[in-house]
Amino acid sequence: MLSTTALYTDLSCYYDLMCADINYEAQSRQIHRLHQLFGNSGKKHLDLACGTGPHVRHFIDLGYQSSGLDINQPMLDIALTRCPEAHFSLGNMCQFSVDSKLDLITCFLYSIHYSNDLAELENCIKSVHVALNKGGIFCFNAVDKTLINNNSFVRHSTEYENSEFTFQSGWFYSGDGDKQALKLSIEKSTQEQTQCWQDEHAMVAVNFKQLTALLSPYFEVHLFEHDYDAIMPWNRRSGNALFACVKI
Known part of the structure; x- marks a missing residue:
């Protein structure tokens, strides 16, 4: 068995194959719609745990000034090839800062759970809050442990x-x-x-009540069904959901 880092480093060139069934365009467009509904109309975007950059590519095509952050350099090398006009940074999403404020921060594919524990998850939330302009939004998907x-x-x-x-x-x-x-x-x-x-x-591991409690001091929190074709409120029964969090 390889460690997580070794696996992703050694197989980074196969990462897109691993995610071949994911509709990155639909995911990006759905978050774009949420940003239009709840955001501040700004176009500065950062994708946390961006991997090889497929979401960044779609956000650029949607007119955003898009950038990415990931902890794995081989992934970022591929991302830069895919999106040469974007800026990519090597770093930890639980301890990051930006040079200028952003309007939209995303974290797809349940990557918010890569925080090591609840304290690190809160650090991530705080970092996102500091990095956003007023009225900016933080969008991600999550799974309820229960x-x-x-x-x-x-x-x-x-x-x-x-x-x-x-x-x-x-x-x-x-x-x-x-x-x-x-x-x-x-x-x-x-x-x-x-x-x-x-x-x-x-x-x-968190449940949605815990996660909302962590977010609420910093954001107005909206939960939606994990559906990239329609915007519907979370039905309180699904085990996964989309979070749209507006900076207070």
Whole structure:
């Protein structure tokens, strides 16, 4: 088993394959609509945990001055190739600062959970608050620890350079405390040879009541269904949701 960092470093060139079933354009456009509804109409944008930059690409195409931050340099190298007009920074989303205030900060693909614990999650929220202009918004998706099904997972396969890749991921929560895991497996099959990677990404676990309480001193918090085709209030039963947080 490789560590989280080693796995993402060694396989950074396959990251886009791992996320091949994600509709980055739909996600970006939905957050753009939320920004139009709740934001300050500004166009300065930062994507936290930006990875290889696919969301940044779409926000640039939507007219934003977009930038990205990630903790993994190989990812950022790919992002810069994808978005040469953007600025990318190597850094931790729980301890970041910006040179000039922003209007929109995003954090996609549940990456807000990469905060190590509740204290680090609050540090991330504070950093975002400081970085935003008044009326700026912070948009991200999150999963409620109390509604995680440990037996549920997503799986997809794709072909690349004469190899077949199969990716599987799922959440795991023990039922106690502020730690959960994203379990990930990758198989690469080339003719008769198959390579396998297994990993667990340690993540912070919260429920939506806790998360709203952490956000509320800094933001006006709105929860929506995790649906990138329609804007609907969170139904209070779904295990994941979109958060749109307006700086107070």
